[in-house]
Structures are given as C-alpha cells and as structure tokens.
Amino acid sequence: MSERRGPSAFFVCCSILFLILICCMPVSAGIPCDTNGDGVVSEDELSTGILDYLNAPSAAGPATLDKADLSLAAHNTLHIPYGQLVVAVDSENELLPRAYIDEKGVPEDSLIYEGFVTRARDKEDLGWLASSWEHSADGKTWTFHIPSGSTWQDGVPVTANDAVFSYQYLNDKGLKNRNVLSNVTNVTALNNTTVVYSLDICMPQFPDLLATGPGIAIFPEHIWSSISNPNKESDPDYIGSGPFMYNSSISGDSYKLEAYRGYHGSVPYVNTIVRKLYSSEDTRVLALKNGDVDFVSDLAPATAHSLQGVNGIGVTTIPAGGKSFEVAFNLDIYPANNTLFREALSHAVNRDRMCQLIDRQATEATSTAFLIPALAGDQVNNATNDRYGYDLTAAKALLAQAGFTLKTENGKNILYGPDSQVVTITIPLGGKASANGVDEKIVQVLKEDWETALGITLTVENLKADDDQYDKRIDGDAVRIDGMPSYFHDDIARLNNFQSSPLGKNYYHFDNGSFNELIDTLQNTVEESQRKAIGDQLQEILVEQIPCIPVCSMDAFDAYRSDRFYGFDSLIHKDGGDINIFSHVKPASTEVNR
Structure with missing residues (x-):
C-alpha cells in the first residue's frame, strides 16, 4: 500500500x-x-x-x-480518481457474473472481489486482501493479516470472521471450490485482522493455491449468511472489498464499475471502468482505433503486429505469456496406450514448421517435458530438453519395435498395428487450441508426417461450435490438440496436472506410481533445493512416459490507447493481472473524462 x-x-x-x-x-x-x-x-x-x-x-x-x-x-x-477507461471483452462470460463464490472462483482480474493473494506474471504472490502472511516451519499453518480499517464496499468493516465464514460456507453448501481447500482442517480468527489456516499436510505453495486453484475469495458474512441457496441466489449489489465497486450493467452488453474511495490499498487513478462486449476481434480492434474503447487484451499475433506503429495506440508483448500448445494423449485409448508408439510420434512433431504456420514472430518451439523455460527458469530439467528431436527415421524404427508394420500400398504408406488392423486416429478440433485456428495448423503439419510418412489414417472432426460435445469427445479419443494458459507451465508445482489421485483421473489418464508419490513429496517439501531435485525427477518420468508432446508457447498481446493513459506497458510487464493494471494506470488526457 x-x-x-x-x-x-x-x-x-x-x-x-x-x-x-x-x-x-x-x-x-x-x-x-x-x-x-x-x-x-x-x-x-x-x-x-x-x-x-x-x-x-x-x-x-x-x-x-x-x-x-x-x-x-x-x-x-x-x-x-478521474475519467473512464473502457475495456473490450469477447464473451458474455467476461461480463458481470454472479459472485465468484463457486465454480471458477475469483479470477486474477477481479476488480470487485478479493482473495488474500493474487499472482503476478513473474509468479510472485501479491497481497490482495492480505497485507502480509507467513507460515510455520513445517508449512502446515498459514497466517494472513488483513489491513486495519479495511471495509466492504457498503462500509461494513472486513474482519477475520469473514474469512472463517467463507471457508465454512463453501463446505456447508457443498460448493465446488471447497475441493481447493480440501487439505484445510480449520480456519481460525485470532483477532479482527488475523486469520490462521491449519492444514493436514505441508503445503509451501498454499498462497499460490488460493490465488489460482481457482482463486478463493473472501465474502462478507453479513450479506451471504442470509443466502441459503447460492446456486440460485446471489448478492444483487455485488459487494466486495476490491478497488472498484459495482455501479450498473446492461444485460449482454456491458457493466460499469467505479473506484471505491474507501479501498484499503492504493485507490485507483481512474474513476470508472466499463467492460463492454464486442462480438469479434475485428470489432474490438475497430473500437480501439475509433476511440470507443481503451484496452483490448489477448489479441491474435497478426492483429497485434498490424497495430504496432498506429498513432495513439500502444501494443504490449508478453513473451511466452499467452498459451502453450501440446499434442495430448489419452493413455487409456489405443494406440496411445503404447509407450513406444507415443515415443515414435514424439519424433514426428515438426515444431519449427508448426511455429511457422501459427506465427513465426510470436511462437517459440518447446522441446521440454512440460515446463516453459521462459516462465519456469531454472526449474526446467535441462537434461530432459530436446530428448525427441524431429526424426522420422527414428519414429519408424520405434513403431517397428512396438510391433507396428509400415506398408506401401498403391503408392501410399499404411500403418498396421500389432492386431494387423489399419491404425486410425480421430482428432477432435475445439477447446482452447482452436482460437485463431492454431489446432488446424498443428494438425496440418501432423498430417504431413503422421499420415503421409508414417501411414497413420488421420480423421479430423471439427467440434468448435459445440463445446459440450468437444468436452465429451476428448475423453474418448487417443489424441487431441490442447492450448493451456501459460501459467500451467511455469512452476514445478504445476506438474500435479499429471498426478492420478483418489479424487479421479487426470486430464491425460496418466497414472504412474512413482510420479504420484513424488508429487505428494513435493507438496510436503519446503526447502527449494530439495523441491528442485524432486522436480527434476518428475520431468524425467514425464519425458520417458510421454503423456503429452509440448509443441510451442505463444506470446500474448494487449493493445491500449497510449494517447489517453500512461503506464499500461510497464504495469502489464511488471505485475500482470488487471487488479494492478487498472488500479495503477493513470489518465493522460482529458479525453478520458467522458
């Protein structure tokens, strides 16, 4: 503060x-x-x-x-606070939803609701509703301190009892986000500003879990205690503790927030934030050029390139800050259940060609086990890098070793499995890799190698218009193309994506006993050098077992009216997360007083 x-x-x-x-x-x-x-x-x-x-x-x-x-x-x-900043959004999901008490939790860009911590692009945990925090030597007890004088946006004081209530409410109502706090055994208010979380295991990454697991917000007891069914009811006034408070909304179009002058942190320089829905990237960019909006995020690389040098518009490039793309396997489905088959296909992924098709300027090939070097730094086990270079001869040899037979029939390569049947793979298109046709470009290159050279019969099914059907299909297909937010690849703690636990199967249906035990050990280890050694072992297992093939990481791009606001570029690079951007960006022109 x-x-x-x-x-x-x-x-x-x-x-x-x-x-x-x-x-x-x-x-x-x-x-x-x-x-x-x-x-x-x-x-x-x-x-x-x-x-x-x-x-x-x-x-x-x-x-x-x-x-x-x-x-x-x-x-x-x-x-x-002065003036108004208009933010373009691309879906109704980004317009004002019900209070983030369940499902996706409180996102990092929440301006109304706060958890104790949020997360910056450099992985640092930032104080949100908490001014400071500390943990016990064994990592099982975490204490958070609420700034003295903090109030809800209706003027009622924020106290530690609100945090106790929020935890109990998640459990009493059986809400989905209670699973995030499944290792919390008790939450205690030591006084009005001190909250203690007791855990049944050592958890050195607990603040990170609160911030992104999904984010867990603290809600006002005096409002939510009277809401008996949060699945059907909500707080109509959207009372939170954040830097902006709810003003008004137009269904399916926009909503307006205003600076909360009683905020416990740094009061925003901007008085009003409007989030407005635009149906396409083209309309968002046109609105930016026309001056109808001031900030547009997550632009396609080609669009961002076209805006660079445009008078009055600034473009921020976030290296490796967008999505990371991979070829993901379902290890329960033939032929992806064969380790040698997966190893063969790993040698048949032409990453450079894929980057060229997606966007040569904005993508970088990834040949690690899972983590992105630009984000995870020295947590990457360099011994696992480049283990599977692009080598079709090696791919064919591994297929033969696994019992597959490559034949040429009528001038065309055909691959037969150990069961003497033609090997066929159906790849559904949709999900997070479908933006800007990235999945189509990756599949285009796979066809050149997997189908033409290796003889696999590939069928592509476009399910981009049906998210529900795509979600159902990916659990029954051997291969899919996935695009995940880059923060899933930025820390060894994220390798728990591959852990199989009593709670259910992971995304890849990967189940390795040694891996599972190491994840448990990692979650109970505080000392950094020990965590690094465990992370190296985890990556070694992944690169041997190949539940997925990382392809590339993509830069992220935001654009803003540089003639109206000061500080966007440095704030995006330094802190990330709209909580810091919109609270600290400064108006630079009287045009914003609209």
Missing part, C-alpha cells in the same frame, strides 16, 4: 480551484504537468503549471496547459 504526503494548505487551495474547472480538450500523450516524464506529477510540477497558466495573459504567448489539463494534473497529484 503506497503512502501519500499531505499537501500544503496553499497547494490544496490552488488544486481545488482547478479540480472544479473541467472541459474536454484533448492533449498529446504524456501526463499534463509531468515535465520530466517519470509518470508522476509532483507538487512542484503542478505548481509550475498553475503559475504558467495564471501568468499567461501577461506573457508573450498562451498558457502551455488549459484548465482541463490542470484539473487532470491535480487529480493525478492528489491521487483522486
């Missing part, structure tokens, strides 16, 4: 004079009165601007700034 100096009485009087003088004349990029370009309007810089304005009538030329510019400068100096 940042501290702000109390300005002098004279300075306040001068500032108030210009706070009430509002007009809408646009200025060029850069915050008015910020003469040194550091993004901060100091009291001295504002005073200079005021004096320049007052002395202009007797000077040789007009004032550098007008009344509206000075008003904006005063808002930034005094950190008083």
Whole structure:
C-alpha cells in the first residue's frame, strides 16, 4: 500500500480551484504537468503549471496547459480518481457474473472481489486482501493479516470472521471450490485482522493455491449468511472489498464499475471502468482505433503486429505469456496406450514448421517435458530438453519395435498395428487450441508426417461450435490438440496436472506410481533445493512416459490507447493481472473524462 504526503494548505487551495474547472480538450500523450516524464506529477510540477497558466495573459504567448489539463494534473497529484477507461471483452462470460463464490472462483482480474493473494506474471504472490502472511516451519499453518480499517464496499468493516465464514460456507453448501481447500482442517480468527489456516499436510505453495486453484475469495458474512441457496441466489449489489465497486450493467452488453474511495490499498487513478462486449476481434480492434474503447487484451499475433506503429495506440508483448500448445494423449485409448508408439510420434512433431504456420514472430518451439523455460527458469530439467528431436527415421524404427508394420500400398504408406488392423486416429478440433485456428495448423503439419510418412489414417472432426460435445469427445479419443494458459507451465508445482489421485483421473489418464508419490513429496517439501531435485525427477518420468508432446508457447498481446493513459506497458510487464493494471494506470488526457 503506497503512502501519500499531505499537501500544503496553499497547494490544496490552488488544486481545488482547478479540480472544479473541467472541459474536454484533448492533449498529446504524456501526463499534463509531468515535465520530466517519470509518470508522476509532483507538487512542484503542478505548481509550475498553475503559475504558467495564471501568468499567461501577461506573457508573450498562451498558457502551455488549459484548465482541463490542470484539473487532470491535480487529480493525478492528489491521487483522486478521474475519467473512464473502457475495456473490450469477447464473451458474455467476461461480463458481470454472479459472485465468484463457486465454480471458477475469483479470477486474477477481479476488480470487485478479493482473495488474500493474487499472482503476478513473474509468479510472485501479491497481497490482495492480505497485507502480509507467513507460515510455520513445517508449512502446515498459514497466517494472513488483513489491513486495519479495511471495509466492504457498503462500509461494513472486513474482519477475520469473514474469512472463517467463507471457508465454512463453501463446505456447508457443498460448493465446488471447497475441493481447493480440501487439505484445510480449520480456519481460525485470532483477532479482527488475523486469520490462521491449519492444514493436514505441508503445503509451501498454499498462497499460490488460493490465488489460482481457482482463486478463493473472501465474502462478507453479513450479506451471504442470509443466502441459503447460492446456486440460485446471489448478492444483487455485488459487494466486495476490491478497488472498484459495482455501479450498473446492461444485460449482454456491458457493466460499469467505479473506484471505491474507501479501498484499503492504493485507490485507483481512474474513476470508472466499463467492460463492454464486442462480438469479434475485428470489432474490438475497430473500437480501439475509433476511440470507443481503451484496452483490448489477448489479441491474435497478426492483429497485434498490424497495430504496432498506429498513432495513439500502444501494443504490449508478453513473451511466452499467452498459451502453450501440446499434442495430448489419452493413455487409456489405443494406440496411445503404447509407450513406444507415443515415443515414435514424439519424433514426428515438426515444431519449427508448426511455429511457422501459427506465427513465426510470436511462437517459440518447446522441446521440454512440460515446463516453459521462459516462465519456469531454472526449474526446467535441462537434461530432459530436446530428448525427441524431429526424426522420422527414428519414429519408424520405434513403431517397428512396438510391433507396428509400415506398408506401401498403391503408392501410399499404411500403418498396421500389432492386431494387423489399419491404425486410425480421430482428432477432435475445439477447446482452447482452436482460437485463431492454431489446432488446424498443428494438425496440418501432423498430417504431413503422421499420415503421409508414417501411414497413420488421420480423421479430423471439427467440434468448435459445440463445446459440450468437444468436452465429451476428448475423453474418448487417443489424441487431441490442447492450448493451456501459460501459467500451467511455469512452476514445478504445476506438474500435479499429471498426478492420478483418489479424487479421479487426470486430464491425460496418466497414472504412474512413482510420479504420484513424488508429487505428494513435493507438496510436503519446503526447502527449494530439495523441491528442485524432486522436480527434476518428475520431468524425467514425464519425458520417458510421454503423456503429452509440448509443441510451442505463444506470446500474448494487449493493445491500449497510449494517447489517453500512461503506464499500461510497464504495469502489464511488471505485475500482470488487471487488479494492478487498472488500479495503477493513470489518465493522460482529458479525453478520458467522458
């Protein structure tokens, strides 16, 4: 939480004079009165601007700034919310839903609701509703501290009892997110601002679990205690503890939030956030160019490239920050249940060709066991890298070793399995890899190698228009193309995606006893060097057993009105997560006062 100096009485009087003088004349990029370009309007810089304005009538030329510019400068100096920022979204799911008390939990970009922690792009856990936290030596007890004076957006104090209630409510109502806290045995309020979570196992990654597992929010007891059926009822006023509070909404179109002046953290510089639905990327980009919106995220690489250099628009590139793509196997389904078969196919994935088709500038081939080097850093076991290079000769030899027979019939390669039947694979298209046709491009390359060279009969079924059918089919097909958010590949703790547990099968139906035990050990290990050694072993098992073949990681792209707002680029790179971006970005033009 940042501290702000109390300005002098004279300075306040001068500032108030210009706070009430509002007009809408646009200025060029850069915050008015910020003469040194550091993004901060100091009291001295504002005073200079005021004096320049007052002395202009007797000077040789007009004032550098007008009344509206000075008003904006005063808002930034005094950190008083100003103007409106419009965010384009691409689906109704991103418009205001019911309170995030179940299902997907509270997302990292929540502006109304807060958990104790959220997560930055560099994997650092950031304080959200918690000002600080610590754990016991054995990693089984976690203590979180709520900032003194924190209030819900209706003015009621936030207390530790709200955290106790939120935990009990998830369990008492049988809500899905209770599974995230399945290892929590008790939640206790030591006092109004201190909450203790007791766990039945060592869990050094507990804050990360709260932030992304999915995110677990804290909800106001005085509101939710009267909601008996959260599956059908919700809080109509959307009361949370975040930096923005609910104002109004138009069903299927938009919703408006306003800065919560009583926020326990840094009060936003922007007064109003509007999330507005646009049906396609083309309409979102047109709205950005026309000035109807100020921020668009998750752009296709080609679209982002086309916006670079456009006057008044900034484009932020987040290396490896988008999705990571893989060829995923269902290890229960023939022929993917044969390890040698999977190993053979690993040698028949032309990653460079796939990157070329997807976008050469925005993608990077991934030849690790699962983690992305740009994100996971030294947690990647380098000994597992490049284990399966593109080598069709090696692929054919492994198929033969596994009992498969490659024949040429009528000038065409045909692969027969150990049962003397033609090997056929159906690949459903849809899901997270379908955006911008990435799955189609990957399959196009697979056809060149798997079908033409290795003789596998490939059938592609397009289920992009039917998410429910796609979700059902991927559990019954041997191979699928998947695209997952990159944070699934950024830490060894994420390798638990492959663990089979009493709760059920994992996404790949991968079940390896040694792997399962190592994950349990990892979850009970605090010391970093020991965790690294366990992570190396886990990756070695994955690269030997091949439940999936990583293909590439893709950069992410956001675009914004650089002529209206200051700080987007540095905030996106530094912190990530809309909670920090929209709370700290600063208006740089009176155009935002619309």
